[in-house]
């Protein structure tokens with residue numbers, strides 16, 4: 149019941165693969181993996197959520213925090229491969245208007 | 259949370275495919291499908307348990323009842339493709355000594 | 369017509385590792401009751417939000433989360449309660465909305481979306497002061513593909529599937 | 530050393546459709562506690578047997594099943610209780626064994642394996658008369674691949690994997 153977290157260096161930037169359920173128990177694990185990536189100056193971070201089948205407000209809060217940190221460090225954070233359920237929670241809360249979320253699943257192979 | 263039950267006519271006899279969890283709630287469904295098959299005179303019935311991932315004593319009891327009915331009607335009932343967990347419960351209870359259970363998974367393609 | 373059919377109760381420690389266990393139980397019950405896939409996912413989120421609030425806000429020290437499912441013909445009422453300190457329930461009832469796109473990034477808050485999600489995902493939500501905070505929420509069962517209640521958003525989502 | 534860490538309680542209607550929901554909750558808790566895959570499956574069966582007994586034997590009419598999980602460092606104690614009629618608890622404690630291969634097929638019984646399975650799959654089982662029947666069963670956590678308790682059968686099975 150822990151998150152599955154893996155990072156991969158890209159030609160430009162880093163890709164963070166996340167798998168599992170992001171909730172109050174697992175959100176600290178996500179935070180620990182994600183924050184150091186976006187807290188670098190001018191970093192480019194892709195967060196791949198393909199294997200995430202559940203998220204709630206605790207997880208959304210981690211992404212808000214990461215967005216603020218990225219903004220402070222002139223970094224870019226982009227979420228890709230969200231399933232419909234996960235995408236929907238970003239939409240309902242309006243977070244899809246402030247966080248960069250790839251529209252289609254195809255866009256994720258960059 | 260219902261059982262998945264399908265019958266297929268063989269050149270000799272009938273094959274009953276069972277899928278799901280056999281417990282107090284679903285056992286009556288199994289009974290309803292299985293009993294008419296073994297209550298025919300000199301029937302040959304293969305019960306395929308490949309897709310069964312859970313069984314407890316209520317389900318075991320259905321097979322004991324079916325064995326008795328088969329015996330009364332000179333019918334044969336054979337269980338095939340049990341996974342390790344399901345097989346184990348037949349072993350612990352000693353039912354594998356009285357019910358015809360195919361030893362290896364390969365024997366199931368008859 | 370709305371006679372109580374079944375009542376299920378559960379008490380778990382107010383710790384984050386139990387929120388997932390509650391979700392698992394919730395999905396089992398919601399499945400059995402006959403909710404659609406999307407409704408089950410909505411209920412799981414709303415329940416987790418309410419439980420997470422107890423974990424994070426109700427107790428100074430240790431405590432527990434009490435959960436009750438009351439199954440009626442047309443809906444289930446979910447109740448999540450704690451025995452925490454007296455909270456300002458009126459403050460909990462203030463207007464909540466989604467994030468505004470014109471807000472500056474540095475002004476965004478990392479929290480404060482839980483109750484908003486509960487109100488959006490469930491059909492009828494009531495917050496009460498009892499021993500601690502109690503949240504009661506209803507979710508109607510969809511019959512013949514028609515959503516009861518006023519959850520227009522969900523109806524749209526379902527159409528897209 | 531064996532201090533109580535967490536306590537989880539659950540009450541469900543004594544109806545067959547709730548036994549699967551209890552199993553789901555059990556698997557979530559057992560998983561979180563850290564049991565092996567095989568132990569989790571054993572616990573699910575034992576819990577389902579105890580719940581099914583309440584469904585089938587405890588009440589004339591309606592009633593409920595009370596379940597309590599007490600999590601200790603080295604084991605979990607599972608308690609399943611009902612408020613049914615007074616049962617002959619001594620009769621419940623009589624010797625139970627597996628089916629004898631020399632029995633004639635027509636003499637086989639379709640029931641009577643539930644308590645035997647509970648005793649075989651769990652490490653320590655106690656049957657008590659309380660408001661109705663209460664079954665308490667312990668299952669030790671396996672550490673460093675060594676099984677506590679006396680469940681030799683399981684150890685053998687594990688080796689075959």
Ligand SMILES: Nc1ncnc2c1ncn2[C@@H]1O[C@H](COP(=O)(O)OP(=O)(O)O)[C@@H](O)[C@H]1O
Nearest residue numbers: 421422425426455460479480481482483484501
């Ligand atoms: N069970 C509770 N006990 C005490 N206070 C609560 C409870 N639930 C919610 N609150 C209060 O309501 C506020 C808003 O909750 P919510 O919308 O879920 O956002 P968040 O939990 O992220 O702050 C919380 O910050 C807390 O002050």
Ligand SMILES: Nc1ncnc2c1ncn2[C@@H]1O[C@H](COP(=O)(O)OP(=O)(O)O)[C@@H](O)[C@H]1O
Nearest residue numbers: 582583586587616621640641642643644645662
């Ligand atoms: N909770 C209970 N309340 C009353 N009687 C019970 C209870 N549990 C078990 N019993 C009695 O013990 C007997 C043996 O139970 P068990 O070994 O599970 O087999 P089965 O339920 O198939 O008869 C039951 O037939 C019943 O008479």
